[in-house]
Amino acid sequence: MLNRRHLRIKVLQSLYAYYQSDKESVIRAEKEMMEAIDRIYDLYLYFLLGFAELKNVAEHRIEENKKKILPKEEDLNPNMKFVENKVIAMLEDNYMLIQASEERTVNWVGDTEREIFRKMFLHIRESETFFEFMNNGNTGFEEDKNFLIALFKTEIANFDHLYSFFEEKSIHWLDDIDLAATMVIKTLKGFEEEGANDIMPLYKDPIDEKDFVRTLLKKTIKREEENLKLIDELTSNWELDRIARMDVLLMEMAITELQEFNNIPVKVTLNEYIEISKFYSTPKSNVFINGVLDKAIARLEADGQINKIGRGLMN
Structure with missing residues (x-):
């Protein structure tokens, strides 16, 4: 969730934009600021939903390999450690994530989106992080969680095609990627094998925090x-x-x-x-x-x- 420093930064960015636009409208500046803060949560949801997309690509690849005319042993008996990752399964079934993504119309539906994850998985497969975790022989919930966190930090959060996608969605998101990625890592670290495993809200206290940013923006201008x-x-x-x-x-x-x-x-x-x-x-x-x-x-x-x-x- 956002802390006060993140909120102050959003006010700073909004003030800069306001004065660059020749002080057109305080109401408009406030509206755009609140929308920009809101969009950080969309970015967070996109990241969380991305794990299931990668799993889908991996599963599809496994099925295709089994259909080869002359399949190898590794094609017929593939390493299932990634597609059977317990944390990904939890994200797929997470009610809060499903509800929030539906309410905010955040999803990876579309040919362009599927191609991003196809390319991402091919990239991930060649990474040292993926190879190490897939072949270290360790199993269990904590291993699955550490696997996902390491993969996200080293390969997913910094993937170029993902950056391009986010930039097209909103030019302001490039400033927010680090924050959203931090929220994702905190969420994954907080998951437990037994528990509700809720995703983060955007605000700790929506009424108090929204009042803080609105007041700080308007009073600074005044x-x-x-x-x-x-x-x-x-x-x-x-x-x-x-x-x-x-x-x-x-x-x-x-x-x-x-x-x-x-x-x-x-x-x-x-x-x-x-x-x-x-x-x-x-x-x-x-x-x-x-x-x-x-x-x-x-x-x-x-x-x-x-x-x-x-x-x-x-x-």
Whole structure:
């Protein structure tokens, strides 16, 4: 499921798109942001459904090999370790996965889709990971689970044809693949031989998390003028238009969050935006942003503009 950092990143991306579009519509920006967050779950479902597709290709190949005019011993008595994988069987029968994919119309139906998995299986068959697990002689549920996780990490999640498919579906998905893949790995690791083995929801608390992203987006836009004024004052040695746009947006979001969310500790807000800057801005941005936000916190606290409810939230 998405955590607050993932949600902050989605707000950041939406703000960037909003300002690139000449501030066309806050309502539209919010709608597109919520749709983009929602689509991450589709990506997660596509990945989970892909295991059964690979199994189908493998089964078809086994049946075709048996029909050869002069079948070999390995054709007549194939290694069934992959097609009999217990975790894949659980995914095929998982009620939550079936229901979610039907509700969201996520599936691998179509000639193009089948060809992707045919090529993927041919690629997987030649991989070191596949060979090692198919021939190590180990059996059991944990072995099946480790097999699937290793295969997903090394061969499936990074498969080029899958990337192309996702890019055609949504250009924004390329930014979300790592997150969706992490969700898949956590899901597989959590499966047990006996148990419900539910798939992950998108949000931990849908009402609270949706309110968080909507409020952060709209309030950051609303506070733009005063936020930029504060940043300008705190970066007196810099012209504001010379600071990287992503740095400015991150600082605007942080300053807004410090004032609008009285249940989020100051230190949490500061650390989150510094961490995000390491991936979404320039190499030295985290040091710069840290320095500016430290000054911003001191100024806002002195002016009584940061009011936290609860013990320890000011630290």
